[in-house]
Amino acid sequence: MRTRVRWSAVDAAVQRIGLSLLIAGSMLSCSKLVFLRPAAVPQARGSSETARGPAFSASTAPATVDAERDWPMYNRSYDGTRFSPLSQISAANVATLAPVCTFPLGAKANMQSGLVAVGGTLYFTTATDTYAVDAASCALRWRHGYDYHPKPPFDPNKVNRGVAYLDGPSGPRLFRGANDGRVMALDARTGEELWSVVAGSPADGETFPAAPIAWNGLVFMGNAGGDNFRVKGRLMAFDAQTGGRVWSFDLVPEDGPASQTWPPGTERFPKTGGASWTSYALDTAAGVVYTPTGNAAPDFMENFRPGRDLYTYSVVGLDVRAGTLSTWYQLLPHDYHDWDIAAAPSLVRTHGGQHLVVAAGKDGHVYGTERASGRRVYATVVSTQENLDGPLTGKGARFCPGVNGGVEWNGPSYSPATNLLYVGSVDWCTTLATYGADQPHKLKGKQALPWTGSNKLSAPFGVNDSTRRGWLTAVDADDGSIRWRYASPTPIIAGVTATAGGVVVTGDLSGNVLAFDARDGRELWRYATGAPIGGGVITYAIGDTEYLAVAIGINSPAGWRLESPPARVMVFALRPR
Secondary structure, eight states, rough: OOOOOOHHHHHHHHHHHHHHHHHOOOOOOTTTOOOOOOOOOOOOOOOEOOSSSOOOTTTSSSSSSOTTBBBOSSSSSOOOOOOEOOSSOOOOTGGGGGEEEEEEEOOOOOOOOOOOTTTEEEEOOOSSSEEEEETOOOOOEEEOOOOOOOOOOOOOOOOOOOOOEEEOOOOOOOEOOOTTEEEEETTTTTOOOOEEEEEEEHHHHHOOOOOOOOTTTTEEOOOOOOOOBBBOOEEEEEEEETOOOEEESSOSSSSSGGGGOOOOOSSSSEEEEOOOOSEEEETTTTEEEEEEEEESSSBTTTTSSSSSOTTSEEEEEEEEETOOOEEEEEESTTSOOOOOOOOOEEEOOOSSSSSEEEEEETEEEEEEEETOOOOEEEEEEEEOOBBSSSSSOOEEEEEEEEEOOOOOOSSSSSTTTTTTTEEEEOOEEEEOOBOOOOOOGGGGOOOBBBBOOOTTTTTTOOOEEEEOOEEEEEEEEEOOOEEEEEEEESSOOOOOOETTSEEEEOOTSSSEEEEEEETTTOOOEEOOOSSSSSSSSEEEETEEEEEEEEEEEBBBBBTBBBSSSSEEEEEEEOOOO
């Protein structure tokens, strides 16, 4: 049986060796750290348009972030807790929420975008477009788009999870990744493309759907595509003003002690995986950025790559200026089920005085880890667990959570009022047949295509059950005990937001926006949108009014088997008394 304890003698040895090498001034032991000149800026692609309508005014144009009233990044704050300090919408009145306006995107889209609200403007993305709309009326301010025709055409994601916002010397900017291998900056006031740099190769199956974060003149972005042949996860920092790449950290190390936790890579069987494809957290006091990481590849081949496979299925902390390794917490060594840490971690100070890194993964656990020592405090189950440690065989084996199970790209929300973590999850199992340990010759990797141990080309990630469900679970942040649970007939993958008003708001794949009492889990309100919800759910304030905004519409016939009406963003507020 595989252990889930992170802090072991092996870990300690790796840490000690790595630290000694660093102190000695040697080459960085656990990564290839590359300092690069600013990347060449390609000619701007696509188009940018400003909608006709009222001119920007001081009251509505993007402004310096209001820490109390705005939602300025994917998880609202650098610590990633998704907690809103607003309290106008409360447990006592949330049942009177009603739609204020709707912004229709006019096309079907895999709407996984987080929402950002600053200075009265809402910002969000699709795979190819960035939008700015009035946060109170849903009127379009501007839209920026780019043309994307993948070669080869395999791009299962076709998603983007949002923007980062940052004020700078030249005014407010937005930053986003693109599926054509670029990272770009836009003028937050007009949508004008300010710079665009090539960060990776879509021809190799590498894309950039993550919602970046930006701080102190830097933009942090990781790559997706770690399940594809030869693609390695990495986290990069870019100069917010110029787009120049400042550093890049390889999450699948080629040298140093951490590389020894992998079997040697070869041309045919390279070390790969560990992608960082969602969003991040940042400790502004310590200057450490935390990235989640995905599984090692090839998927499902337990015997093919024995060892811990650092830094896969981990939370990795890096110095923001140098890109050097600060800390790491491997939550599941030797993952062979495609159980990524798919959501950004949360940096939580509990009522008990603990400073924890909280992370939730596709293995259906919420992990609480002491930041300073790396000690595991709890690993709380939030999704059905079956056949976790059983072998995957050529005849087929079923395991739960499956490859689309557990906790996906929206992680926990933490309320300092209740000391509870609120996490949405998926119960969905997968049946998979693999190549045998004596059949490595059948494992043939191809550029830009999934590199897995599945012996069925028609199902490279197995076959999911015909039925699925979900949960919203409230977990004590100090000890990991479950305080309450809500059973959903469909998965909960949308953003979860706790507020100072004592409510928790989320959405489900049935298309319901849901509000619960934060203390006891009583359902207080629901609104049927008619389309599955997998994007951002946020609150913000303009003037005397608190608003709730929700990103709606998931079209993913392959991964999630969902077809929905055209995507849209809906805004709600309390009905006047």
